[in-house]
Amino acid sequence: MKKLLIIGYVWPEPSTTAAGHRMLQLVNAFISFGYEITFGCTAVNTEFSEDLEALVVRCVSLKLNHHSFDDFVQQLNPSVVVFDRFMVEEQFGWRVAESVPDAVRILNTEDLHSLRKTREECHKENIDFSIEQWLKKDITKREIASIYRSDLTLLVSTFEMDLLTEELNIPNKLLLHLPFMLESLEEQPNWPSFEERQDFITYGNGKHAPNVDSIKYLKEAIWPLIRRKLPKAELRIYGAYLPQQIQEMHNPMEGFNITGWAEDLDAEIQKARICLAPLRFGAGIKGKLVDAMRNGTPTITTQIGEEGMHGNLPWNGAIADEPISFAEQAVSLYQHKERWEQAQSNGIQMLIKFYSKANLEEKLRKAVETVELVLQAHRNQNFIGQVLQHQTLASTKYMSKWIEEKNRGK
Numbered sequence: 001m002k003k004l005l006i007i008g009y010v011w012p013e014p015s016t017t018a019a020g021h022r023m024l025q026l027v028n029a030f031i032s033f034g035y036e037i038t039f040g041c042t043a044v045n046t047e048f049s050e051d052l053e054a055l056v057v058r059c060v061s062l063k064l065n066h067h068s069f070d071d072f073v074q075q076l077n078p079s080v081v082v083f084d085r086f087m088v089e090e091q092f093g094w095r096v097a098e099s100v101p102d103a104v105r106i107l108n109t110e111d112l113h114s115l116r117k118t119r120e121e122c123h124k125e126n127i128d129f130s131i132e133q134w135l136k137k138d139i140t141k142r143e144i145a146s147i148y149r150s151d152l153t154l155l156v157s158t159f160e161m162d163l164l165t166e167e168l169n170i171p172n173k174l175l176l177h178l179p180f181m182l183e184s185l186e187e188q189p190n191w192p193s194f195e196e197r198q199d200f201i202t203y204g205n206g207k208h209a210p211n212v213d214s215i216k217y218l219k220e221a222i223w224p225l226i227r228r229k230l231p232k233a234e235l236r237i238y239g240a241y242l243p244q245q246i247q248e249m250h251n252p253m254e255g256f257n258i259t260g261w262a263e264d265l266d267a268e269i270q271k272a273r274i275c276l277a278p279l280r281f282g283a284g285i286k287g288k289l290v291d292a293m294r295n296g297t298p299t300i301t302t303q304i305g306e307e308g309m310h311g312n313l314p315w316n317g318a319i320a321d322e323p324i325s326f327a328e329q330a331v332s333l334y335q336h337k338e339r340w341e342q343a344q345s346n347g348i349q350m351l352i353k354f355y356s357k358a359n360l361e362e363k364l365r366k367a368v369e370t371v372e373l374v375l376q377a378h379r380n381q382n383f384i385g386q387v388l389q390h391q392t393l394a395s396t397k398y399m400s401k402w403i404e405e406k407n408r409g410k
Contacts, residue, residue: 001036005078005103007062007092008041009085011049016240016261017205018180018287019110022156023084024050025181026108027057029361030080033368038076042091048240048261064091073099080104080368085113086146093149097389104371107150111284112160114140119281119304120209129281131167144168147175148385151371151378154178154364156285157308174382176367179309180290181357185348191296192270194337199234200226200330201272201297203265203288206242210282210304215242217278217323219249219256225327227255230334235276238262269295274317274334277301278326285309290355292316293347298340300330311354316347 006027013020030037039052040062052059062069073081073096081096081103083089089107096105118137122129134140147153147170155161156179164170202218204211215237223235233255237246240261250258262268269275275292279302289309292299298317299305306319318329333340371378379386 001034002080003076003078004030004035004037004080004082005073005076006037006039006082007084007088008039008043009088010043011039011041011045012052013046013048013240014050015263015265016048017208018290020048020050021287022110022180023108025357026082026154027052027055029181029364031055031057032361033365035080038078040072062092069095070099076100078103079372080106082106082108083146083150084108085110086143087113089146089150090142093146094389097149102375104368104375105149105151106368107146107153109153109155109160109284111156111282112143112163113283114143115160115163116210116281116283119283123213123281131163135167144170145388148382149388150174150385151375151382152176152367156180157283158311159308160283161308171382173378174385176364178360178364179285180287180355181360182290182294182351182355183357185294185351189296189348191344194273194340197271197273197297199236199272200274200276200334201236201238201269202276203238203262203269203291206239206246210279211239212243212246213281214277214279215246215249217280218276221323222276222278222327222330223254223256225323226330229327229331233334236268236272238265238268265291266295269297272297273340274330275299276330277305278323279305290351293351296344296347298333298343298347300326300333302326309354310350313350313353314346315343316350317343 012023014024027037038058038060040060042062042064077100083093086107093105096103114137115134117139118134119129122133153175155175155177158177161175161177164175165172206212227233234257235255236257236259238259242260247258249256269292275297277288277299282304285308286305289299289301289305293316300318300320302321303319306315317333320326320329333343
């Protein structure tokens with residue numbers, strides 16, 4: 001049986017984060033491919049961590065800057081190693097390359113971390129984001145270097161695929177567009193109707209900066225405009241790890257309800273008529289918007305929100321970047337049944353075309369098998385990756401060993 005090692009940035013939390021849900025999809029995909037899976041991580045488990053062992057996944061705790069990993073990975077001898085985000089590849093990639101050189105190295109991005117961070121900095125500094133701003137950042141150079149060092153990089157967003165291939169000329173053979181892999185919908189989903197739903201919803205993990213900013217933006221600029229037109233409307237905000245500043249915004253008199261983590265978020269989404277997601281920065285594709293589609297709930301979002309998600313298909317709601325137009329679209333969609341039902345139908349079409357689990361799993365399987373079959377030729381054609389791997393072994397390796405020796409002397 002082929003062996004897969006996944007080195008996680010954190011232990012996956014599919015009930016609290018889109019990234020956790022995505023990681024669980026990858027785990028299940030590789031299980032279906034017949035892999036024996038080991039999941040390793042340097043972080044600690046939380047109350048929301050998935051029970052991977054229930055999926056017959058071996059779980060191991062890893063140490064940073066420690067030779068024990070070299071012995072562990074040599075003994076495991078995986079044929080494929082997945083690094084969850086570029087920071088993990090920086091930490092462990094050189095050790096994998098040195099200890100098990102024949103293992104296919106896959107980078108799972110979740111989103112382009114550098115793009116999200118650059119947009120966040122631009123937003124805080126009140127300056128327009130540009131590709132030039134992104135390219136200037138050290139974090140961008142680190143992430144791109146990680147992509148080149150990897151045999152294959154998984155990207156969820158078509159926008160990010162285009163950014164890497166068109167702006168940086170990264171070869172397509174190093175990249176794979178692989179959005180969320182979802183079970184197909186029934187032909188007639190048993191969702192509550194327009195009349196059976198009421199009020200608005202938003203949700204997201206409170207450790208994710210775009211989510212926190214979105215809730216603040218709703219509170220300060222958008223929700224008052226909606227309430228002026230719909231004085232009886234309620235907005236419910238769900239999410240784990242919501243910070244104190246968000247919890248203090250709870251104000252039932254204004255219909256602004258901070259509810260916290262929901263054990264069955266899908267049920268709450270289906271009760272709502274519309275999902276609001278006024279995201280002002282971020283990257284990747286947005287799990288909250290996919291979740292809304294999966295539950296038949298139209299969404300109002302921004303250009304950042306819808307980016308890279310739906311190709312040329314119409315959005316399942318409306319897209320607006322300014323508070324007044326955002327609120328107007330929300331009120332209009334809330335009040336017009338025919339438009340609402342069309343938006344719901346648009347969401348179904350998006351899920352069918354872009355997020356089919358069967359199609360995407362087959363795409364992933366073929367990509368991994370292709371790289372495995374021609375691994376050395378694949379690497380020989382990636383000369384920049386070879387150079388960066390050489391430089392990493394010459395620098396990061398010895399920095400890590402220096403840290404290890406320093407820690408040993410304490």
